[in-house]
Amino acid sequence: MNGLALRTGVRWKIAVAIAAVGALIAVTLSLVVHNAARVSMLDNAREVQMWRLISAQRVYETSKPKEPRFGTKINDPALPPQLDQLMRDGRRGTYIQEHDDGGPPDVWAAVPLANGDVLSLHVPFADRSATIMKDLDRALIIGSVSVVFGGCALGVLIGGQLSRRLRKAAAAAGRVAQGNTGVRVRDAVGGVVRDETDELARAIDALTDALNERIEAERRVTADIAHELRTPVTGLLTAAELLPPGRPTELVRDRAQAMRTLVEDVLEVARLDSASERAELQEIALGEFVERRVRALDPDAVVRVVHESWVNTDPRRLERILGNLLANAAKHGKGPGPVEVTVEGRVVRVRDHGPGFPEALLREGPSRFRTGSSDRAGQGHGLGLTIASGQARVLGARLTFRNAAPEGTPGGAGGAVAVLWLPEHAPTTTGSFPVLRLAD
The missing domain is CATH 1.10.287.130 (Signal transduction histidine kinase, dimerisation/phosphotransfer (DHp) domain)
Structure with missing residues (x-):
């Protein structure tokens, strides 16, 4: 069992890929810039704090009586253990003390005095610095979102161009598959840029x-x-x-x-x-023409004209199509009822009451020297429907095949149905296909 396939366009895949890469890069760079800026500002705060403490130390050592000033303290009990260890080693230092509540950290500075005391100073991280960090974070977020949306737009633009080229190549390849061998996929793709699409077009x-x-x-x-x-x-x-x-x-x-x-x-x-056949067009009443020809070809067939219509077509080729369809129905579609021919506007239906067309014919169309399954007699050379389809292309018409609802189903009587769709306008080139609405 095949899994559920999710169909998406190339442009959206490229857009999502570029947006994802852009978002990853933007987030990474934002984190790097945020941390670098924070570290730089904290380092600067530590230097400023140490400079203030050294100045306060000089004042303390030269003043009488000796009293700590400028917010400094002697042997502060709240001194962080890391700084306390430095003081015991006789070294001065700074320390950033974070708070569990997420508030701004404290910037500590401490120096050992000659008498063994410790002079320290600590202040909260400057509000101005915190504001600068918030502004920087806001700018980084805006920049990251802009990069993502810009990357998405760029992806849609690039993917859209590639998607258009691929759709043009697919449309041209479809016309080639319909028999228009003069179409060149590379010319249909066009464009100045040379990429893998051109290689695909040249290969096709x-x-x-x-x-x-x-x-x-x-x-x-x-x-x-x-x-x-x-x-x-x-x-x-x-x-x-x-x-x-x-x-x-x-x-x-x-x-x-x-x-x-x-x-x-x-x-x-x-x-x-060889595609060298050309239709010799005449204006004919389709219902009357079909009725006369069917009477001559198969007197037992039932002809019903629902709606008369004048068409510009080649009577000889149309008669050839009708003859082959009737011969196929008579040979392979023997059943409880006669062959039925219905004319409705520009549409001609030929139906028998036999076992129906084989699945291979319905799936792939008529093929020469292949008669289908044995349940349709297995006789002949498979050229009748092939010729009928070829003559229909010369008329600019389309010949389709389907099976009627089998017996036992509501309104079903079984049998094969061949439908000839004549074009509204006369063909200008051999093998042209009209755009018809299938109302069957």
Whole structure:
């Protein structure tokens, strides 16, 4: 079982990454600057405190009677143990005493006197210094937030440019996949900057060229083989007509005719693959045209015109599509009911009541020389629907396939449904696809 996939855009991934890195750097630098500034200010306070104590010591030693002044004390009982130890060693020193309540620390300074007493001075850390630290912290917070938002905006800008290039490449690759082999992904991406997107585009273009060359080579081989077979098959069919009447003769004629039909279908597929076919357009009433052609091709089919519409299309190619769809339904879709043909505006539906299209065809579309599963008879060469789809592309139309709801479900009768969507406007280039709303 696949896990739940979270889809996010490249621009947001880049923006989050830059914002996260910016936040990490900003917090780190803020802590470093805060601590460095605090240490520097405390060191300066200690120096000032020691200078004051030395001045008070001079006054104390030269005055009579000897009295501590300027806030100094003799043998202060609150002297921190660290300074007390220094005094016993005969050294002077300073000390920062922190408070548990989080208030400003006390700055101590102490010196040993000649008579063994200790002269000390302690004052709270200056309010002005604390204010400066608060202002510095506020500035660091504002700077950090600005860096995060600025990094996020930069990430969106950079990621947006990369995302646009990737979307252009994906759209161009999609057009190539639809058969528009003239599209160059590198040209679609554009831009002055050269990055990995250009390498991807060049790789896709190279792959497209290689595939086009291979497909063209296969098409030429197929067309050449079919051309070479046409003459001997025609001769075989002519020779079969000269055979005496009888069952063997009928079998030979039937197989020769089937071979000839196959050769003609292969040639038609090769022409459609070459994208050289052009539609000869005429204005026709679609419902009336379909009804007449279906009556001629399959008198047992049921035709229903829901809404008549005039279309500009190629009647010969449209008849070829209808013929192939009806032949496929008659061959593979035998069921309890007749083939149903429905015309609604520019949409033509052909439905049978058989087992339905195989999953491979619904997933990948019709493929030559593949007839699908055996439940649709497993006969033929898989060229009928391939030719119908190719002719639809020439008309600028779209041919889709689906299966009706199976029997036993509400309103379901089973069967395969082929839907031909004719374009609103006549095609200007071979193989164009109209943008249609699928209301089926």
